[in-house]
Amino acid sequence: MAKKTALVLSGGGAKGAFQVGAEKYAREVKGYSWDVIAGVSVGALNGAMLAMQKYDHLLEIWNTVSDGKIYTGGFNLWSGLKILFRGDKSFYDNEPLKQQIMHEVEPDKFKVDLRVGAVSLQSGEYVIFKPSDPQLAQAILASTVMPIIWTPVDISPTYQSMVDGGVRNASPLGDVLDVDPDEIVVINCGSRTPAPQPAPPRNIVEIGGRMLGIMLNEMFVGDMQEFLRVNALVKEAAAQGVTLHHPSSGRPLKYVELKIIEPNHDSDLGDTLDFSQPSVQRGIRAGRARAEQVLG
Numbered sequence: 001m002a003k004k005t006a007l008v009l010s011g012g013g014a015k016g017a018f019q020v021g022a023e024k025y026a027r028e029v030k031g032y033s034w035d036v037i038a039g040v041s042v043g044a045l046n047g048a049m050l051a052m053q054k055y056d057h058l059l060e061i062w063n064t065v066s067d068g069k070i071y072t073g074g075f076n077l078w079s080g081l082k083i084l085f086r087g088d089k090s091f092y093d094n095e096p097l098k099q100q101i102m103h104e105v106e107p108d109k110f111k112v113d114l115r116v117g118a119v120s121l122q123s124g125e126y127v128i129f130k131p132s133d134p135q136l137a138q139a140i141l142a143s144t145v146m147p148i149i150w151t152p153v154d155i156s157p158t159y160q161s162m163v164d165g166g167v168r169n170a171s172p173l174g175d176v177l178d179v180d181p182d183e184i185v186v187i188n189c190g191s192r193t194p195a196p197q198p199a200p201p202r203n204i205v206e207i208g209g210r211m212l213g214i215m216l217n218e219m220f221v222g223d224m225q226e227f228l229r230v231n232a233l234v235k236e237a238a239a240q241g242v243t244l245h246h247p248s249s250g251r252p253l254k255y256v257e258l259k260i261i262e263p264n265h266d267s268d269l270g271d272t273l274d275f276s277q278p279s280v281q282r283g284i285r286a287g288r289a290r291a292e293q294v295l296g
Contacts, residue, residue, distance in 0.1 A: 011041025012189025
């Protein structure tokens with residue numbers, strides 16, 4: 001039976017360039033192929049392109065991206081006044097990103113199983129969307145929405161005010177376990193030990209971004225520790241001839257090989273909203289270098 005491999009992509013905004021470099025090395029140099037891909041935030045966007053096997057086009061997008069191709073606006077007096085007096089829900093407008101996603105997502109082009117996670121600010125529910133969902137493009141857009149930075153997305157009458165799946169699921173590891181993979185490759189956009197910033201946050205956007213980053217980092221570390229703990233128990237039980245089962249589904253659990261590709265603690269991948277080419281290219285190079293270190 002062929003080995004089944006899952007790819008899990010976390011969030012990180014512009015730092016998603018790291019995933020592009022790492023995945024390209026894993027696939028082209030080490031021969032990886034993906035049976036299922038799960039992503040949140042920028043990982044949802046990268047994951048969708050990979051699931052459609054638009055490898056060269058994904059690299060082209062990152063090699064030509066800029067701030068203006070992702071968002072407009074910013075944190076200034078005018079945006080603040082619009083929030084206070086007009087009821088706007090964000091400081092930035094992600095219309096350029098929306099147009100790109102709507103253009104790129106082609107439902108009939110998906111060749112790999114995909115799971116995209118988004119969170120409802122109304123219900124607090126974490127929802128998984130797949131290529132069979134007619135609102136997949138809207139779901140991918142919603143998964144990229146960092147609260148306060150961009151406006152929540154109404155995907156459908158059922159799923160309203162949807163935002164970044166990373167708010168509840170920093171790395172969607174659990175989203176691929178139902179396909180019973182033999183190996184999972186996680187590409188995280190940040191180190192498990194958050195690097196200190198050179199200066200304190202200067203405004204509410206930077207404060208919110210830094211706070212969200214620290215919270216997501218803590219969630220990611222917790223998720224990884226719990227998975228590794230259960231994985232070790234499953235392996236130990238199997239060595240004694242015992243099979244452990246999932247407490248709710250009753251599904252037999254098996255040991256899964258896990259590889260985590262993440263930036264070094266002192267890596268400078270730039271700001272989450274910095275889509276300038278120097279920052280992006282630095283991220284792509286860092287991703288490739290770390291993938292080489294982790295995968296050999």
